[in-house]
Amino acid sequence: MIDTSLLVQFLLMLLAISVAIVAPARYRALLTGPVVSAIGIAGVVTGWAAVTGQHGSLPVPITIPLGAVTFAPSALGGYFMLVIGAVGAICGIYAIGYVHGPAASRTSWIALAVFVTAMEFVPAAADVVAFLLAWELMAVTSAILVVTEHAQRPAVKTAALWYVAMTQLSFFLVLIGLGILSAGAGSTQFAVFRATHWDAATANLAFVLLVLGFGAKSGIVPLHVWLPRAHPEAPSHVSALMSAAMVKLGIYGAILTSTQFLRADTMWWGVLLLALGTVSAVYGILQASVTSDLKRLLAFSTTENVGLMFLALGAASMLRANGINAVADSAIAACLFLVIAHAAFKTTLFLGAGSILRASGQRDLDLLGGLGSRMPVTSIAFGLAALGAAALPLTAGFVSEWVLLQSLIHGAGATNRILAITMPIAVGAVALTAGLALMTFVKAYGIAFLARPRSEGTSRAKESPISMRIAMLLGAAIVIAMGLTPGLTAHAIALAAGISSVKATGPLTIDLSGVAATLNPGQLLALALVLVLPVVATAAVVARKRPRRAVDLAWGCGGNRLSPRMQYTATSYAEPLSRIFDDSLRPERDVIVTHSTEARYLVDRIQYRQRLSDVFDSRLYTPIISFVERIGASARRLQNGKIHFYLAYSFVAFLVVLVVMSL
Amino acid sequence: MNVAPALLALIQVMAMIAFTPLLVGIMRQVRSLLEGRVGAGVGQPWRDLRKLMRKEPLRAPGISWIQAVGPIVLVVSSLILCALIPLVGTIAFPGLPDDLFVVVGVLLIGTVALALVGLDAGSAFGGMGSSRHMTIAALVEPTVLVSIYALSVPIGSSALSRIVNQRIAEPATMAAPVSLLAMVSLAIAVVAETSRMPVDNPSTHLELTMVHEAMVLESSGRDLAWLELGSWLRLSAMLGLIGALALPWGMALEVAPLPLLVGVLTLGLRLAVLAMALATIEVFLAKLRLFRVPELLAGSFVLALLAVITSYLTVTV
Incomplete structure (x- = not known):
């Protein structure tokens, strides 16, 4: 049975693309937004049908030699389609009024429509090829959306670079993991995976790769570094889609891996998931509680919640291992x-x-x-x-x-x-x-x-x-x-x-x-x-007798007119916490006290600066990046621009080939 | 089916409203006497409430609806606590267990209401109190949950009424080391959560050391009355919880006039004993520096964790 609602979603995506192209700039948002929303609603309908067991399949007739490409949502996939569809529908409505500047361009609207559809198709995939195609489409369109405002703020470019690097790392790990499973099962069909009895080595290797790959997508510590960069810099409806929907597909992958493909009954798998989850939850919320950038705060809180989900999954694996x-x-x-x-x-x-x-x-x-x-x-x-x-x-x-x-x-x-x-x-x-x-x-x-x-x-x-x-x-x-x-x-x-x-x-x-x-x-x-x-x-009753009396000033312990600068800020609100946890947060603080020229005991002004950086950035990623850069720098010595060196290289290479051939 | 727990909840709420100001009066009076002062008498908190209730609140520019709604939310959340925690009897609502997580959730609603009231006026002191209050609340939560978890292990349920029932049935379990450890850590957590010494000094009026008092600085008139009543109710509900766990005798196990009467009377007795003990201990304690509080809380958390783990490992042996 052909799944018509999946087909409808695809057609709606095409409609959204054509509307975005054809509609004049003034009405573009008003016309495209509802269509994007409709894609989401169609996703909710499809998802609910799959959850209740009424689903068809959508085989895609393409001739790549890797195997069939079929979309047929399972009950679990349907649940995620439901969630993603609802988020997509809400964000579609929101975008109508929100988009401005580059986020209102044709490219952005097309990318948005394709992004929402691709996210709906990931949990609908019934085999490895379909899954990876939808996964990569989702990654590419989301990267386009993250980079939307690159002309306005330089930070966007850095954020997008981090995002692309981490998302490709995730794709790479997932690709290898699923490749190992396909080789072991002799098929790319998820249905075959579910029925295969794995040998321990394959299962362990695939499990670690897939958990890391899906963990990188969902922002698990220490692979979370793209979240606090990409979420703040993307337009807000895109941040919402990424944080509320896309990240969940990493969780979907992890659930699929541990409860359906590999049916985790090994204790240490559960312990690994639980440990990753616990560290992410605590670290994520700790960073969120001390940051003062609202969207960065929300991004770290996503790491926290994803951590709790991994924790739950790990607990489930451990409990199942013990019967x-x-x-x-x-x-x-x-x-x-x-x-x-x-x-x-x-x-x-x-x-x-x-x-x-x-x-x-x-x-x-x-x-x-x-x-x-x-x-x-x-x-x-x-x-x-x-x-x-x-x-x-x-x-x-x-x-x-x-x-x-x-x-x-x-x-x-x-x-x-x-x-x-x-x-x-x-x-x-x-x-x-x-x-x-x-x-x-x-x-x-x-x-x-x-x-x-x-x-x-x-x-x-x-x-x-x-x-x-x-x-x-x-x-x-x-x-x-x-x-x-x-x-x-x-x-x-x-x-x-x-x-x-x-x-x-x-x-x-x-x-x-x-x-x-x-x-x-x-x-x-x-x-x-x-x-x-x-x-x-x-x-x-009391209020009727004695209504509120308006006064000119807040009390403020008898202080004079309070200036807004005297209020507590987000930074000062979190100061006790950042002091308590300074071993794990390592804030950098500068306090510069300028004394009055007349007397050393009088203070003229105090400057207080605090910078909170992510420990994983400075301790883990900076060394890796500088190591790669060092390798790059030493490789540059080979490329000195002199043509006779290059001739020598090709001659040596030719000789090596000849020697190898003759062996 | 819901009549018995509803009736019990009603009686608990009424009893707590009647007892709470007296309880605060007793604590203040004990403290005064021990410090060699005459004291204002046990009824003073009631008179304070009556006075504040009759005064109009002041509204400074920039103050939002939180200033009026926050105090009421605090009072209602404290009243829900009084209804949920087994204080007079141990009959719980069927669909709404007096589950430890539900109780802590309701407690935190009050915490949040108070913290937002502190931030609302935009004065430096309010923000300071609110920030400290939330920091302490965040650090207390693990201890509260894990210590009650330790108590729940022997019966396999996190419902407080079932824990209390089991302690009435087998008083020997109360003297078990696991139970004692858990009670100590719970007591520390309660002291921190209700802003008592050595975490916060309830009678301080030095701005820089205040936590609770700093948040209510901008409130006046009946807003302040609600805030005071809400915080007192919260204190007595948590003391009542400790009392129910440590001295569970006299709890009504069924809804009938005599057991209920006994239940109410023993509740009053338990609260009075605990209040006097708390006030006496407080006289001999100095307030901790704010940044020493986490050490105290970490210590109590470790006690609670030890209690849970030992309770599992001793079952095996």
Whole structure:
């Protein structure tokens, strides 16, 4: 059966391309945006059909000698198509109002449409060739989108270079890994992979390569270095797509590898995944909590969330290796729940950041402030999504971390000492991550939206156009809706991963029968409402008698008129934390004190400078890059531009060939 | 089916609202007496609340809705805590377990509300308090989760009511080393989370050392009343949690007049004992430097982690 909805997606992509080419510049965004959105909606439809088991296939008739090229989404692939489609649909709407300058060009719109479609086709692929084709198409179009604003800011070029290098590294590792599997199975079909019994050496090698390859795509430490560069420099709707959707395909690859192809039942695979995940989660959120660039903060928070997903996956592998299957299933469910929750809140947060950037021209939190009254819709949407990112109750983020923690605390048992030690540490790491995430998002929201503007541009900020507001509110609504109806998501997850121990008893309740725990956030909401009523009633009665009185000045401990420069900034907000963790963050601080000329005891001015760099940049990548450059420099000695040297080289080469042939 | 837990929750909330200001009064009075002062009397917090409630709040330019809504969110989150934690009895809602993660999540809602109130006015002190408050909250979270996790290991459930039930049924488990370790680390975490000595000095008025007080500097009138009530409720709910775990006797196991009456009375007794103990200890403690607090918290985290790991390894033996 031909999968018509996949075909429809492809046709919609062609439509988007032609609209982008034909439409006059004035109406280009208005006409192309909805088509891009439609691609996303078609992806949601296709994905849901695949999750519920009604899917066809789309064989692509091309004559390359590598084997068949077929797209036929599995239930798991369908789940990811669903997530990506929803993100694509929201970003398509948002882009209508957001794009300006080079992001509104034909090239950008075409790249955007192809990018969204390619991301939809990666999880639909049913064989290696189809997978790699879609994967590379996704990588190329995303690189075009990252480089969009290269003429405006020089940092874009560096970011794009890092992104391309890391994404090619990822492609290379995935290619070799899948190549090894194809050779071992004698086929490029995923269906054959699933049925093959691997020998240990092949499986181990392929596992390490694939985990690193997919890890690089999803931004796992130490391969995360492109995230904090590419996400801030890309246009915000592209950042949202990359962070909320593209990165998830790395997770998809890792799940596919460990639970379907290789069916990981080796303990150390799980330990490796868990360790990668734990380090990424803690390091990512630590960097996010001290950075003051809003989009860089969100990028590091992506590393954190991806880390939590790897952690869940690793825990599932370890538990399955020990035969604790019911709990392993809920760990997989936690991973999939994190995927969809992160997609929802991170889309909204990046779109909110874009809205701030567009209105104020700033993405440095130290220069923002007071946007709550100037941009109320952005403020509400960003605030709700930040609650989700901080995993507070009644949001999707909370439910996903709840499922994760429940699987971790029920996973450890007395049977295996490694489990008895790793699971508590993982719980501690998840808790620390959650605590730091809370601080990070209180900082992001509080500094950007509350208090008073810290720069000129910020004080003139205006609310964004209607399409952006709709997209942001839609994203925020999904964060809350999924938090209140976890049963729906649990149902989809149970179908997608084929697990029976996680189920929904009604749309409101998630039931982890593997660990005997249920959660119904609706009851928490009901309880909250019951308790709110008397408090608000009292407050209203008192407020009627004594209304608020406006005063000219904030109290400020009796200080005089407070200038906006005296407010806490994002940097000062995170200062205690950067001091506590300075062993792992290694901030560079310069304090220059100029004394008054009259007396040494009087200080004229103090300059304080702080630079926070990524430890992995300076400790890992700088040595590698300088090593490669040294090799390049020594190779240059061979190329000195003298023609007789080159003749000598070819003569020697010729001789060597002759000698080799004669052997 | 939901009537019994709802009734119990209602009784817990009412009891806590009645007890909390008295509890704060007791702590202040004990402290005054030990320091050789006369003290304002046990009823002073009630009188303070009544006074503040009657005053109008001031609104400085640039202040947003957070200033009015934040305090109410704090009070409501503290009230939810009072309803969820087993204080008078151990009957939980069926779909809403008094699960440790849910309880911590609700606690953090209050933390966030308070931190945003601190940032709202844009004064330097508010931001400072908010920043310190969130830093401490971030570092406390691992200890809270892992220490209750340690207590949950023997029964295989993270629901607080089931943990308390088990401790009532087998009091011997409370004296087990694992349980003691976990209780100590939980107590340290609670002290930090509720801004008590040695992490924060609740009665300080020196701006540079304040954490909690710095955040509420800009609030006045009924906003301040709600903030004070919310923080006190939070303190007494967490003390109640420790009390329920350490001295679980007298809990109502069913919803009937006599057990409930006993439950309420023992709750009052437990809270009074803990409050006096806390106040007495606080007199002899000096506030820690802010950057020594992480060491304290790291220590308590290690205790909690040890408790969990030992609890698994001792089961094997």
